[in-house]
Amino acid sequence: MKSMNEKVLPPVEGDPIAAIATPVGVGALSVVRMSGGGVFAIADKVFTKAHAPEVPIADSPGYTAHFGRLYDGDLMVDEVIVLVFRAPNSFTVENMVEITCHGGPVVTRHVLQLLLDNGCRLAQPGEFTRRAFINGRIDLLEAEAIGEMIHARSESAYRTAVNQMKGGLSGKLDTLRERLLTSCAMLELELDFSEEDVRFQSRDELTDQVERLQCEVGQLVDSYQHGRLLSEGVATAIIGRPNAGKSTLLNALLGEERAIVSHMPGTTRDYIEECFVYDKTMFRLTDTAGLREAVEEIEHEGIRRSYEKIAQADLILYLMDISAGDFAEEIAAIRTIAAQYPGTKMLVAANKTDRTASCEERMQMVGQETGCMVLGISALQQEGLDELKKAMGAMTENLDKLHDASVLVTSMRHYEALRNASDALQNARELIDREEETEFIAFELRSALDYVGEITGKVVSEEVLNVIFDRFCIGK
Template identity: 80%
Template sequence: MSEPLSLVVQSEPIAAIATPVGVGALAVVRMSGEGVFSIADKVFSKVRSPETSLADSPGYTAHFGKLHDGDRMIDEVIVLVFRSPDSFTVEDMVEITCHGGPVVTQQVLKLLLDSGCRLAEPGEFTRRAFLNGRIDLLQAEAIGEMIHARSESAYRTAVNQMKGGLSGKLGALREQLLQSCALLELELDFSEEDVEFQSREELSGQIEMLQREVEQLVDSYQHGRLLSEGVATAIIGKPNAGKSTLLNVLLGEERAIVSHMPGTTRDYIEEFFIYDKTMFRLTDTAGLRDAEEEIEHEGIRRSYEKIAEADLILYLMDIGSSDYEQEVPAIAELREKHPDGKLLIIANKTDTTEDSMKRMEIVSEKTGCKVLGISALKQDGLDVLKAEMNMMVEGLDKLHDASVLVTSMRHYEALRNAADALQNAHELIEARSETELIAFELRSALDYVGEITGKVVNEEVLNVIFGQFCIGK
């Protein structure tokens, strides 16, 4: 395994396949770094103007010809030339579009590696774009989020961050902090003269304003997380209530095993389901009961973990069962633990009893919960259920138009730390504390904000971020 790349900008030529592995019409293999034009000229022969090398070609030009390893032809390809600094990495770049297929692309990549390139590390092209100043760290992360977006809302949020929406907001915050830090540092330089270059009243007001802006960003994380990760939705209930059947019909595929034997689901199954632009992360859990078997007991323990983590809980009950009222205490207990309206009771198997409506009224009256009736097997009532689920998280799907939204736990934690530092600074000002202590807290806030965009760089953090990218990105 190769060593993680350092913060020093690497200029040696790298190469990687930039498209997914598999059979397709076309694939792209890219190179970046010093000397990539010379490498390409060694293995590529243009059909037109063969006397003109790629090294002499203008940027943003395409050239058709043949890739060859000595006398052996590899493929007919199109080569795109990008000259520094007008490229994604800010370095000289070459992108080779060849025929798709794993063998073809591996042959092209092997040719480039044999001709002087090094295989790129995961995310190294984007990492070079960051280190060369083309994008900041937040924008680099947004590229990864855009690639992995599972919903339109998540995609739009990532695009906005890639365009610099959140970066601009943080940049303005950091600039204000810099000005205050500079004035306090100046005071420290003239400490013997006992002067204030910024009145404490004015500084206190400015910090309060910064606190409000940071807290607003912190508060946006709850919405941003739901957009990027999906609304965590736990499907729970007793064994054989129809949880796996409901998961399958919502997904439109046989994802979970359905059986009349209780305890079939031993572990949770997690899948994504999108309705009206809102993404739900559905979790089919093991049936809740007193299990004697160790494996089933562990599955039930995990079910309770998912219930605790859920943004929305769908409690499924068999309304056709003769002992349906025995579930009332468990439902009432759940409602007591989750009074914020994230619990929805679903009366399943309404087709198995003629008095399902009366039974649902009894459950609703005794638990104080809204009860929806469905037949997962016959797919009755599902449209009403989906609409109700969407209404319970109403507003989340509208947030894709928000100009600034925090979606990353890393950003959230840094902003929380910045908010704490600002609060400390404010309290120190109120207590008429030493300038040096106030300056320390403001510098800490400045560093926390800088960590998000990469103004303050931590190599370990970079390795984690870019290690999540594919090799060709």
């Protein structure tokens, strides 16, 4: 990311835009921001300083604050503080004004409407950040990191977003791209001198370069598993037979009545997904439909979706009714699921321990028969939940941690682009080994170069930009 004081060429300023930059609601303060051509003149039309000297906003230095009042004609709107940011030393690299007013939806809307009435238009979602990208203030990956930081729901996700906003992954990708550019340039020179049959880089050197690029791209691809867990949470499927208490457990872990609880089996027809954080790790809990033979079409669809969530899970939390008499079917089901998903961690929670005096003996038997860790809980009485959370944390403690979080891939878009780049490099390597024509090798390396460029925005379409920035709030 470029320093705020780094001198760059002033942009061709866009039309003036305005938006509320703070969440809507009652609070002590709110911020309304403007960016683009003419924002200083608009501020001077509506703002009057409280004390002399009366220096217009248009003549004020950057990074200065002014206390005064906003007026709509003769009607005072609010007492405010106006902050001035002069191009190119602002977030958007345009002239910007930020107005801090009293909090509350009514006064904030009045301030925004005043700016719209005097020449601004309402900003589109993410338009401030989009202008920062277009004007070279940040690259596309750093822009996405800002959105990830805003939406982070755990400390790990927040830290990863901050590291990416600082440019760690961008720097890594820029280095890869420079090396790809060098290799492409050498091959392009060969094509220019094809009649002389000149090689500017030996095929052994090119093979070595492509192999090293493959290794580094492969490491980034492999980091996505960790990055996904940091940004999305540990996917945890709560499964079991009907009426085992899955919805009750979900509500107990969340601390709120999120799922409908009923003594009638088969209440949950579709999955419910919510998140909770334990010891800085976010768990994405999914309450699934009870696993049994479906008796109707809707229930059959719910069970099918349950198995989809099991297949996608990082942690399977099998909930069984330990007070029931016969465990043969439960044990068989646990064994089957463990065999189908051997790479997925699995934990058995023996629920309804408050209903039987022989739960320890039964739990020991289930553990011996299945080979799984078994913990006793009462979801209804909220007993044993701390031990359950600790066990969940212990089983996943290495899933969402990576030593170098600054070079971590967290986005599916980045992952797909890197996979495509890896495939192109593999194709180039095979072409080199077969001693194919230079133009075919050059094509694959150029493709890899474009895929890497898609991530940081060196190569990007309008459609991709729209998808990315539409996720932002209007004031960002």
